[in-house]
Amino acid sequence: MHPALDHIALVVFDLDGTLIDSAPDLATAVDAVLGERGLPPAGVDKVRDWVGNGTHKLVERALTDATRASGEPASEADVDAAHARFLIHYGAAPCERTLLYEGAGELLETLSAAGIACALVTNKPAAFLPPILERFGLGDRFAVTVGGDTLARKKPHPDPLLHAAERTGISPDRALMIGDSRHDVAAGKAAGFRTLAVTYGYNHGEPVRDSAPDHVVDTLAELLPQGETLSPHAT
Template sequence: MLPLLDDIRLIAFDLDGTLIDSVPDLAAAVDAMLGDLTWPPAGEAKVRDWVGNGSHLLVARALADAGGSAADEATLSRAHARFLAHYRAAPCARTRVFPGVREALDALDARGLVLALVTNKPAAFIDPILEALALRDYFRLTLGGDSLPEKKPHPAPLLHLAAHFEIAPHHCLMVGDSRHDIEAGKRAGFRTLAVPYGYNHGEPVAASAPDGLVESLQELV
């Protein structure tokens, strides 16, 4: 086990870009939404740089890219509804678990650590994806971007976890792939661990100065 895990009792994981590669399905939903608006598709490469701040910002970024400027609220609302409909129809057709994730979750669960999930993805999509990928049973609590009034990088979801399980923040670890995960963890008083293979808007996550960085979550075993 990494020294970073010493005295850690709770680990909060991000989902997209940390545990799973969901961009293929997100990109398909984005492109279908753009098609509904008679705009050309964005493609997977662009979407990979847009995810991480929740579905509203993902759609807003896609519309701004397609239209050359920010969309008005009515267009954004309509487009967001279309995106959710397309994504709901196939949230896990091509989404895959990153290598090393199952091994890490197995080992951490066996040690009796509290494992939780904190994502900015809408909560309604969490369980269907986790169930489809056989990951649901690892997590004692899951929080989506709309589960609480605030979402990452605000520390509120992480502080909610710590309070729920009655574990002091300095005994908790936030694991993620983006600057928003690291900022949320630091602001909540959690230790932070980053993976470099996820979605961080084209920036190296190491620039956010996490307490640790691993190439694969299997290094936690």
């Protein structure tokens, strides 16, 4: 297997931008909220750059961008109200256009077969995780699932990763964090994990290599054992 997995007993995955491309559905919900306020849509390209710090921050960034021309920034109360509406819109359709990235399903299956524990640590609210994981048949792949509101602190703080290590009984020095952003790399380093970054995800428009992860891949398929092929449905 890939050198990043040498002596690894636990792999912690980020979700958005790592296992799934959720930006289209996130953008639909963001644009619905903006439309309710008579503001122009943000569109999926901007939303890709705003994802990574939880849905409240996503909505705050969208409102800030949409109201910049008016010179009247959104208040904290405005953001809270808009976020509440976002949760309703996104909760109604969290995976209509979301796709599983190439190699994601196969890698999780391979790790499970190899006896390597997997955990999911995301800043997305935990309530959205079951329908998304069920949609892609990943509900039984994770020994531990941590959402952005599961603990008091979320990534880039190391607590969610350390929680996953504690729950699985695996030492951080035998754990690998796989993510797409500087927040994932920072959380992994702070937790004492090895880190691996994927280049295709959401990192606020910055090259993820700049965060100095231990390993970088262009697709999760690169982590599959040499010679293993992807199934025809991989997207």
